[in-house]
Amino acid sequence: MSPDLISLVTSASMALVTLLSGCLIAATPWLTRGREAFAVSVPETAQADPRIRRMRRAYLACTLAVSAASAVAALTLWSANPLAMAAVVCAPVAAGFLLMLAFRARVMAIKRSEGWGTRSARLSTVAGAAEANAPRPLPLAWDLLYLPVILATLALSLALYPAMPDPVPVHFDAAGVADGYMAKGWQVVAMPTAVQAFMALCLTASHWQILRSRRPSSPEHPVASAIAYGMFARAQSAALLVTGIVITVSIAIMPLAFAGVVTSDQSFVALIVIIIAAILPNLAVSLVYGQAGSRLLRRMTASSELGFDDDERWRLGLFYVNREDPSVVVPRRFGIGWAMNWGNPKSWGLAALLVAAIAAFVVLVEVLFR
Known part of the structure; x- marks a missing residue:
């Protein structure tokens, strides 16, 4: 591949990563549970409130x-200013967080004016045999x-070791020129x-x-929520495993680059493509299931009662703080995945x-692999 083509593929891949992650952030209000709107506990029927629908x-x-603007900026800034491009990639995350805070305050004001509330902080529910037999995440094994x-990566490194130069180039600048080297030795195989x-x-x-x-x-x-x-x-644990395998396999590019089998630009393009491949399973699970399986419950009759309300436990809608809850990990209030208590x-x-x-x-890398 020519340097110009490699640069184009790299910048296009970064723009696609930015756009995909931004689309998932934009869809977050539709992926959260029906009893939550912008990190605020609300009755399920409140999702049809015109004010909340306008906010979504x-x-x-x-x-x-x-x-979209960040994706275009990433496409144009990659070769000119990689550092600025990195900041641009984070713009959708920052924008989504600030917008969530603004709309969260508005939803809380609506909640107070409508009198949405509950008499208790938590209502216990029993799902019985259905919960006991509900699907579980993949075992840790x-x-x-x-x-x-x-x-396999260790075997590949040992096989390529004789072909590696001395010293071995291990770091490259934005132009693909080696600017960091390591003496040829066991560290090259171990890294x-x-x-x-x-x-x-x-x-x-x-x-x-x-x-x-x-x-x-x-x-x-x-029963249905369980x-x-x-x-x-289960789907999230499977997606995490697939993503993890893809990421760990991608690190095998390192010995290939050390031995000169692939160039620095080619290895970077491969890494970007692998990042996209790692994002797609998580994106698919999020869109199909929603947070905590919320999209699987959309067809059920919405309740006008608010039987659960712990808004005061969620700081900024993202950080869960509850000394009375023995849980270390809980599902997120806004977004896909889990949060620490x-x-x-223990958290x-x-x-x-x-x-x-x-x-x-980091210290081990600096001491042993320099």
Whole structure:
């Protein structure tokens, strides 16, 4: 591939990644549970309120506009200013968050004026045998699939080691010119597998979060909501596993680049394509199931009662803080996936452990692989 074609493919791929992620953010109000609107607890019938419907449409239009503009900017800024391009890619996320905060305040004002409320902070529901037999996330044993990928990468590195130059180029600037080298040695073989092992541990921790999350249940539809959430959690765990395998396999590009089998530009293009391939399963699950399986419940009769309200537990609509809840992980209020319960000391311990693991990995790379 010519340098110009590689640059075009790279910039187009980054623009596509920006647009896809922006579209998912724009669709968030339609993917959340019927009992929530812009991170506020509301009756299910409130979703038909004209004011909330206008806010959803405005959120969609504004976020899509920012995403389209960011995609165009990413397409034009890649070769000229990669740093500015990186900031542009984050623009849809920032815009979606600010819009959510603005509309959240408006929904809370509507909630107060309409008198939507509940007499208790939580209503217990019993789904019985249906909940017990609901689909479950994939067992953690599935993460052992990362092991053969790591071993295969190690074998590839050993096979290519004789063809690697000395020193080995390990870092390239935006123009694809090598600007960082490593002495040829065992570190060159260990680096790809070390990165894979660290990524596998992080992805396994995410899988563990799904397994340990509190299973939400709708007081209006306890049986159906238990089944819907089980299907959502299982699909999300499968999508996470597919994404993780794709990411760890992509790290095998490192020894290929070290040995000169692929150029730096070609490897970067391959990584961008792999990132898109990793995004698509998660995008599909989000659009099909919705947050916590909400899209599977859309055809049911909406309730005008608000049997569950913990708005005061959600700071800025994103951060859950509840010292009385023993759960460490809970489904997100706005968005797809899960959030930590920052009122539980275990969450802070896990966060500290993650920060320590990242710091230790960075130090290990700096000390052993320089």
